Amino acid sequence: MAKFCTHCGKELPDGATFCTECGAKTNEPSSAPQQQYTQYAPQQYVPQPAQRPQGGPYGVVSTGTFFWLMLLLSLPFVGWIACIVCAIAPQNENIKHYARAILLWVLVAVVLVILLSIFASSFLAGILGNISY
Secondary structure (H helix, E strand, O other): OOOOOOOOOOEEEOOOOOOOOOOOOOOOOOOOOOOOOOOOOOOOOEEEEOOOOOOOOOOOOHHHHHHHHHHOOOOOOOHHHHHHHHHOOOOOOHHHHHHHHHHHHHHHHHHHHHHHHHHHHHHHHHHOOOOOO
């Protein structure tokens, strides 16, 4: 009759005082293993898709909406007024943030145009001032 280690469950040879697998002392080897070890295969982690909000202040805005909004806000004067309205009025926060970003770019462009105009006018005045007739 086969004897088993009480610590790891490995089969012991007859008359063994120590387990050949784990080294545990075998006082009275039992005739059946104490524990059954089951080896499990690791499971693959599969991320779940994020739930996107469909409505409310942070709802999803379609690509078409952004396209037409970009076209509207790129128009001179009319687009700037629409941009101010879209930065304040809409319920959707995504549209508000987009309109505010466009307003910042318009502000940066206006400041750059003013600075370049000042630089260009002073440069041309210096060149024209040096011309003698």
